[in-house]
Amino acid sequence: xxxxxxxxxxxxxxxxxxxxxxxxxxxxxxxxxxxxxxxxxxxxxxxxxxxxxxxxxxxxxxxxxxxxxxxxxxxxxxxxxxxxxxxxxxxxxxxxxxxxxxxxxxxxxx
Numbered sequence: 001x002x003x004x005x006x007x008x009x010x011x012x013x014x015x016x017x018x019x020x021x022x023x024x025x026x027x028x029x030x031x032x033x034x035x036x037x038x039x040x041x042x043x044x045x046x047x048x049x050x051x052x053x054x055x056x057x058x059x060x061x062x063x064x065x066x067x068x069x070x071x072x073x074x075x076x077x078x079x080x081x082x083x084x085x086x087x088x089x090x091x092x093x094x095x096x097x098x099x100x101x102x103x104x105x106x107x108x109x110x
Contacts, residue, residue: 006012014020031038071077082088089095 072081087095087097
């Protein structure tokens with residue numbers, strides 16, 4: 001194919017147009033190379049979503065802990081909590097911890 005024939009093709013004239021080339025470079029620059037590029041904005045949005053999910057999780061945990069603290073204002077509840085979670089006991093009292101077979105960790109032999 002000769003150069004003159006190629007120059008007459010519509011698609012070649014469009015691609016070789018200086019305005020098209022400058023616009024193409026600009027679009028590539030804005031999408032991929034700029035400090036505020038589309039790729040960076042997408043990463044920042046994903047990070048923002050993760051942070052919002054973490055915030056919701058921690059707010060829920062704070063709410064549950066606040067309810068637990070309200071419950072622990074009573075001395076009977078404090079004693080119950082300490083006995084159940086930390087196996088505390090009164091003087092001259094024995095505690096027996098019963099573990100069921102299905103609650104024990106199974107050792108896997110390799």
